[in-house]
Every structure is written in structure tokens, then in C-alpha cells.
Amino acid sequence: MKPFRYRAPLSIGDAVKTVEPIGEGGQGGAFLAGGTTILDLMKLSVVSPPSLTDLQKLGLDEIRWNGDVVHLGARVTMAQAADHPMLKERVPVLSEALWKAASPQLRNVATLAGNVLQRTRCPYFRDNISACNKRNPGSGCSAMDGINRLLAVLGTSDHCIANYAGDFANALLLFDAEVETESRRGERTIAFDRLHVRPDDRPERETVLAQDELITGFRFTLPQWARRSHFVKVRDRESYAFALTSAAVALDMDGETVREARIGIGGAATVPWRAKEAEGFLAGKHLTESVALEAGRMAFAGATGFEHNAFKIPLGQRTVARALLETAAMDSAGTGAGSN
Amino acid sequence: MAKEIGTARNRIDGRSKVTGTARYCADFAVPNPLYAQLVVSTVGKGHITAVDDKAARSVPGVRAIYTHLNSLGVRPAGFFGSGQGQAQQSWRPLSGPDVKFYGEIIGMVVAETLIGAREAAAALSFDYVTEPPAVTLDSPGVTVEPLQRTELSVGNVEAGLASAAARVEHTYETSANTHNAMELFATTAHWQGDDLTVYVPTQWVKGFQSGLAKNLAIEPDRVRVLCPYVGGGFGGKGSLFTWTGLVAAAARELNRPVKLYVTREQGFTVASFRAETRQEVKIAVGADNLITTFVHMGHELTSRPDSYVVNGTENSTRMYRAENIKAAASVVHADRQTPGFMRAPPETPYFFALESAMDELAREIGVDPVELRIQNDTDKDPVRGVPFTSRSLVECYRKAAERFGWSRYTPGIGSMRDGDDLVGWGVATSTYPTQMAPCSVRVSVDSAGEARVQTASHDLGTGAYTVMALAVHDKLGIPVDKVRVELGDSRLPTGTIAGGSITTASNVSTIDIACDRILRRLGNSDAGQVDIVAALQRIGQSRIEEYAEWIPPAVGEGGAASLRGDAVKIVGGAEKQYAAFAFGAQFVEVRINRFTHEIRVPRIVGAFAAGRIVNEKTARSQYLGGMIWGIGHALLEVSEVDPRTGAYMNDNIAEYLVPVNADVQQIEAILVPEVDDKVNPAGVKGIGEIGIVGTAAAVANAVHHATGVRVRKTPIRIENILTS
């Protein structure tokens, strides 16, 4: 790890003012929240920021409710949100996406904003050696013909198939959340589904955030029926593993008929992914197993498989179907699936 | 005095482990140390054309940078696998510009601080001329070497296959695995004058001592290797690491203690691993379902220079009756590091094949898989016709079957489905040869009523400390908490390498001899009935001490010489007038969600018979740990090699998956009583490795039962059973 300057400013204004712009070697100052991504990548020499601006004295660590409007501070930890009684009751999919991620130790420090901005686990990005358009623009992609089992099948480009590794964002995406940010240019609000950008021909760019732009919180309005929501995470081992595929589902049901469905997909896409066509297809449908499987197929309609990860297409379809059926089987109080 | 052997005792070293006072090798404080950091190759084959150390040298506090251009002159210690030395592989890092595999040590940085060493190591850069490496069993450019010494032939296999009532013939594969003990491969070297103390995690302090002396061209007496606690071995710390000599040589040159942490990522390549295998198995039966013919051919990957082979056919051919037997192993030389021991090195891969094939045979002929194994049990070694010292396989099957509830088994594929869970049951046989080695110990007793046992053996978490205290207690009547056991120090009498599950059998047999001598000197030959304090008073001495050696009879000539520490003489298994093996049976339930097909093992029962059990508590833990390793081998573990480069792409323990707590639900080990008065004086068989053997096949067989998909390669993952 290269030396860096450390500071822990007392205000957001100071934090965004002092973070260095990108300079030599493409490295700029970085914000330090929980540190579980940035310190990892610094230890691997994948990133070498000249400074870390620690956010721990900025507060931003509250969960607030105003009627159906929820505000999550950027520095709320994953554990704090996962265990929050209101979130567990009103929107179980968020809690579940959180406690099924990482480990208790990591969730105690990792923050919601940091988690949303979690970097890919693509081994060719992380090895700091291989050709990688994300790490070293224009160098090529070693993953496409490599060990790509964990990588994306949705949202890929000819330049990058790195997966988005997080879970929480795929659940948050269901509720049309807004991201609140602050930079030297002031505050702004970004639609959560616009925050991440697909790799296309610029895989080095992962979000629309400016380099000095700090996420301060997330805001969303919860429908009553978010109680009927659920997160299915498919992974090789039972815990402490990244998703091969995941599905975040919320259902507004009228008996056995779907009024409205929301589906987020993880583990299989380059960015947090919402399956809007499948959602539209489900509206007004009687949710049978075959309808659920059809929705799964629609969700992966545009997917591209590679040598080791093509199985994620059928697996992802089934993950969506399973999540839909398990969510539908929940009672409206939000129990019956994924409780722990 | 109540005998303690056979009861369930807490570990005598438990307190030090739960309070953090147990010092593992990286935990020893040395005065004013420098820190070393390894640098490894980032190409799979080629040679280094230039070293750029400018950036590395500019890091504050850097004291030395070693590459092949200024190597430390470490001399060879001989490749352990050749029987001619102690080293993990036959060549040494920094000995030239050639790169033989991806992740090979090509440099070492030494700095004042750990942080500085890390920074400088990251800044050291190399230019290479590269060639495409051949890194898998199928890569163009590998060379195949049949090993004549492994060939085994009984009866007429061709005739047996031709006349069979039924037969199965299949090819099975197992993947590369990495030990990933929780402890990193740390090494600290501290010179005091001409005397060197090395703290290095090892399963063989004496071998490391000898090898290091050769590395450094000094007398072995000048080298002390200390490793009182090992943070998991599993075979990965059995032979001398290539970097240990580098660290010691750097400490000598820089005249400061040097401390090295090998990173988790580097551990995937600078140490050994379990190589991938491909095996052909043929089993033929007569109309009576009895096996007539067995063929088992293995192919194992190895490095370019070293013919490392595990050849599990030595043991697979001893499992069931057969008149016609043919077996052999070949090695495939590739551009990878030299493989090495990993928990049950031969049996783990080879019993995946054998016990999968047995299940396929049971399906083929419509016989219950438990019954098939019981019917084909044999009371003599099918290869040499000699009897077993003891063999309780059938008893293990009966005990485990009863506990598991096998009577509720229905053979139809998918027939045991439970809601959204596809449920499958599978069984497999476990075995491990009973092995022993020459051993020496020193036991003393004193007028305070305390005893001390000293031997350069090891406790890898196996419970050896406690077992040895129990052995002394039962012989001398000294309370267990008054027995001090000292292990893991090369200055102690030569003990045993912690490999081949030999520790308890060899050490307890030797301790018994020493204790008997003490009793004789105290004028009392009645073990356990003597008042040591009174007896010492009677002879007017404050303390007496006995040194004893035990050479297993099968070792023959050279046994005593081997106690000088240069070589390992492990004997046992299928040798001499008896065949000596421990046996077990494992029953597994898998549950597989019918949509997403995650394979989970909610229930596993193993029954094992291994002679006399010294400490029921730690023995059970050994079995359970082995079974969990088996679950990992079956479903999770694979070191993913990029065939283009030879790089392990999951060289971390977030993506090299081992079982976590949530993967283990109901798990049970049954200790089947067994008395064996032939195997060794202690009546003990090794238990450290048998638990992993067969587990993966039991899982595979259960997966087949649940889904109808036969997966003949480990690990078995979702994509292998996901039918559209």
C-alpha cells in the first residue's frame, strides 16, 4: 500500500472540499466510510489514493421515518439497517438483502452508501496484472475468455463483463429510491436507478457521481405492500459468499393475482438490475409456477453467457421464479419467507 | 487410579488457545526485527530479462532487495518426495532467471517495517520473456510419465471383464485444492552468533532443522526450529518451504532478525497443493453381485521437475474382494508448482472415484448400496492375500445405517422429495492405512509429583498434547494436569512428522516404553499403581528421566538412523504379514431446492473404527473436521487455474470456498469400538485423515439419488446439476 494522507473532517462541506481531484496515475483522493472495499483494493494496489477522507465524524448514520417516507443515512451500517425493526417489518427484502451479505463483522462497519458503491469481484480487475478495461482503460478484457464463472450475463459490453457484487442495491432499486449527494457544487438528488452506469465502452466509469461527490443518504416512499417482499440469494455455500444470482421481489397481490410486481436481479448483472419487462408481464396475472418461470425467462431475455457463467441464465430465471413464488406465499404481514 | 485413556478429556492446551496466550510462529517477539515480503511471478513460464527496483528502493526503510541477480546463495535441501531430502520441491527460488510457474517466488524485499516491506514489494517490477505455459491435464505441451513402481496386477483383468455379469466403467476427476490453513505461512529467523532460531509453522521440526542446515551450509546443531502451536497443517506444512532458507539467509546477511508473512494469495502458489486427478475405474461383478475384477488407473498433475504422485490405488485395491486387479498411476508434468500432501492425499481423490463407481454399480445391478459393500467385504488383502490386523467395515456400516435411519431409504431417483427440496441419500466407505514411524521421547518424573514428556512431534489441533498427557497418566498415575507435554521444538528428541496419521500410534507406543522403564527404575512394574513421590523418596532422588525409542518392526534397517532427523520412515498399511487400515462408513443427506439447485448437506453421519481411542473428545473432533473437509471437497473447493496463464484466479478465501458454520447442520461421528492387538503396541490407528475419505462420493451419490444427475467431478456445483 502506498502512503496516503488521512483526515477526518467534521463537516460534509470540509469533506468534499478537501478530497483531492484525480491527479497523477489517475488516482484521486477517496472517501473512507466502512473501508471494506477501499482498504481491500488499496491492499491489492488496485487503487492508491493520495488521501483518505474519513467520514466517521459526519453523522449521516440515522434511519428516519416520516409516514411512508424512509430516509437512510449514508453511514448507517449494514448491520444497523438489517436489524432495524421497522425495516424488517415494513420492507423485509431490504433487511434480508443486508443480512445475507458479507459477514457480521463486515456488516458492523460497512455502510449503506459504501455497500451501494461496492466494486466488482472480477478477479482480472482485482489481480492488478491482467488486461482490464475497468482498471486500465483500453487494455482489454481478460475475463471474457477467462475464469468468468462469477461474472455478469446482463448489461455486459464488448469491453467488460464485471459483475456488480452487491445485494442491497438490487433491493433498494425496487422502491424508486433517490440518492442525495453533496459536492463542491452543492447538493443534488439522483434517481437511484440512474446512479450506476453500465460498462458500455467506458467500464472504468461505474457511477454518475463526480469524484468529490459524496452520497449523504437515500430516500424512498414505501408502499404498504412492501411488507410482502423477499430476497432470494443463490450461492455455493450457505453463508458469507457472493451471489451467483439473486432476486429481490416485492408483490402487491389481490388474492392470487398480481396487481404490481417489482423485481431486482443481482449476481448476474454489471449494475444493480431491475427486470421491468417481467414486472409488466406479471401485472394482472394469476401467479402460477409457469407464470413465475415465464417472468424469469423475460427477466433474462437479453442475457449473454460466457464459457463458465452461461448457467447463470437458467439459474437466474429460476431464482426469479422461486423468489416470486416464495414472496407470494408470504402473508401480508411479511412473514413466511426468509425470516431469521 | 482411574484410567483416562478412552474417556473424553478437554484439551490440556485449551486454556492457552482460548486466552490468546498460545504463541503461533508469527507471535514470537524478537528484538528489533526487519520485515520481509515475498514478490512472486506474474507470468506462468518464461524468464526474467530485467529487474526494476528503483521505486522499491526509494521506499523509506528498505534494507535489502533480493532477486536472482543477488540471490542469497541458499543451497539445495533435496526434494522430500524423492526420499532424498526435506524440501517441498527440487529447485530453489532466486536460483536463476527462469520462471517455472505463475506465482513463483522471484524476489524478496526486507524493510524496517511491515508496512514498508509491503509497499516496496508492490513496487518491485520485472520484465519477462514469456512462453505459453501448459498448466492443465489437457494443455498442449504437458508430458505424461507412467510410473512403473505403481503398477499392480493380480489375476486376469481382461478375462474378468469379459465374463462379468455386469460392470461399470467410468472416468472421474478431482480438482486442484489448496490447504488454506487459517494460519499464514509466517517465518521468523533470529541469529544469535552462529546459532539460528527459526519460528516457522511446520509439521516436521526435525526435517526443517536438517533442511535448513543444508540450505545454509551449517551444522544442524546450530539450527533450532520452534513451532509449539501450528495453526492448521493438513499436510501443507509437511516439507521445508523454499522461502524459509531465504529468510534465514537474509537475517544472517543483515545481522537482524527477519520476520516474514506470506500473504494468503501467495500461499496458493509458493506452497504445495492437492493436484487435480483423472481416474478410470472399472468394476465387474458375477451373477452373485460379488466383485470379480477391479481396475483403477490414476493420472495426476505435477510440476515439470518433480514426479510427485499420491497413487491412491495402493489403498483402493484393498477395499473389496476381487480376483482380478489392475492398477497404476501416471503423472502429468505441467508448468505448475510441485504438489504435496493434503489431508488423506491418496485416498481423498481416489475414493471419490472408487466409491462413486460402487454406487453406479449398485444402481446398475439394482442392489442396495450398503448391501453391495457389505457383501463385498473381504477379510484378507485382495492383492497379497494377507489378513487385516482388524477390519470393522461392516460394523461401521451397520452402526451408521441404524443411526442415519437408512431403513427408510427408497432407491428411486427423486423419490424422497420433500416439498420444494429434492432429497437424496448417499453412502460411501472411508479408510485410511494405519501407519507408524520411528519415534523417540524423553519422560521425566519428579518429587513434586509432576511429569514431563518431550518429543519433537507436533499438535496440529489434533489433540496430541492431551493424548500424550493421557498416556503418561495411565502409565504412571500422575494427574493429567501435572503432566507437562513439550512438542514442536527441534531440540527435543526426534518425534514424528505430523503426517500419515502416525502421531498417536507412534508416540503413545514410545511413551509406554519410557514409562515402563521409569516404573522399573522405581521398583514397580504395575502400571498406574505406583506412588511416584514415595518411590522417588525411597531411592533418594528428586527426579528421574528416561529416554526411549520405538522402531516399528516393519521399518527394518535404518529405523534407528532415521531418528537422527534426516529422513522419514513411515510404514504400515498394506505391508508385511498384515494389512493395517482403519475403516469407516459415511451416510449423507443432501437437500437441493428444486428451482435453484443449491446443494446443501443438512445431515451427515459417519461411523469409524480405528483401534483404541485415546481421547474420545478430540478423536470425535478429528472425525467431524475430516467430514466437513469432505463436504468442502465435494461441493466447494477448487483452485481455479486460468489455462492461459497458470494463475489461480480465486487465490483468496472469499472465493476459494471452504465450508462456513452455516454449511454444517446435523453432523455426527460414531466411534465404533475396536480392539486391535496386532497393529502396534498401543493398539492405536490414525484418525486424523480418515474422516475426509469417501465423503465426497457419499455426497455425489446423494446428489444422484436426489436429481438423477451423476457428477463425476469435484466440486459438484449448481451448474453441474442444473437441467433446463
Place this chain on the structure above:
Amino acid sequence: MFSKRVSPSKGIDDTHAPKPGFSRRSLLAASASAGASALGSLGSARMSFAAPVPADQDGLVRTAITINGVEHALALDPRTTILDLLRETLDLTGTKVGCDHGQCGACTVLLDGKRVNSCFVLAVAADGKSIVTVEGLAHPDGELHPMQAAFIEHDGLQCGYCTPGQILSAIGCVIEGHANSDAEIREYMSGNLCRCGAYKGIVEAVREARDETREIGIGPREASK
């Protein structure tokens, strides 16, 4: 609410008072060596009574951390993780390094009462905070924390290398309220890999020590007497 042994005093002088399980000599050496070197001096055991280096000189950051009830005044290279600090500067080697990437849990400590991977927290970011390591669990008279005792009794360990992290994680698991069933214990103890496979004994140990741990928390047994 957590460590009962933390002194309310923040004064440096307080560190000179003998503390259980931590000799005055080693304390001074540790604090001084970290402050005395321009590079953080990880691993240095040089004895010195020099005052801590002021903040930001040579890039060092002045940091005060309470560890097992003892306050340490340190001047640190910001790259130093809590793990590095404990092991290489303070000779608190009960905390183990298993991966250095937050993947194994061997380095788990309690930071302000919460379990964290100490390899993933910068020591400078722990300024003003309190850390409990495995060395801080047993009572000075030698009586073990109930979780430690339960790990021995249920053989929730083999090689012992992951054990300090397991025990601290187990205490954290109970305090968080995630030890209510075996299934929950298994899930919430999955951040601690045990390569030996002692999971069954670990779950039994957490179950057994749960109620007593709820009562006394992290602190030594005397707190409950």
C-alpha cells in the same frame, strides 16, 4: 456499557498504572516505540521513554486508543490497521492474521463493543475508541469468560488459530441478539472460518455461554459478582 474495565480517565498518566495481564514495561515499550519511529515502527521492541510524536510530523497521526482497558497514546502511519498495531507494535498477538482482507474473521476484535475485522479498520480511525481483544476477556484472577470456558468444554477448536476471533465474534453475536437458535448462531457465526471444522462445538459453546454472556457482556466475570 461494554468493557467494565475501561478507565473513565483519559489521561496518559493512567496508562502507567499496572493493568491486569499487561505489564507496565510492555505498555511503555509499545506506546513509545510506535511514537518514536518515523515509520510507525511496526514490530519494534526498542525500549524508549520518549514522548509521543506530535501529529502530522512525518505523516504520523496522533491516535489514542483504549485497548483492554488501557489507553495507548500512539503516533501512527495511517496505513497501520488495528491488526498490525495489536500484533506488531503492542505484542498483543492473541489476535490472529488469517487473510488480511476481511475474508476469514481470525482477526476479529470488539471495537466499541461491536465485532469487526481488525485487518479492515485503520488504527487512526479508531482514535478515541475502545478495543477488546482476546487478552482482555479473562478475569485477572484467571477465571475465564464463560464463552472461553464453553469453547474448551465443547471442543469448539482444534488448531486454535481462529479461536480468539471465534470467541470475540461469539460474544458479539450474543450481544447483538443473534444467538437465539442454533440456526441463527450458525448464520451469525459464519463470518469466522474454521478450517479444522470445529463448527459443531462452536455452536454448542455459544448456546451454552449465551445466557451468562448476555448477563455480563464483554466484561470479566467480576462484573457479575
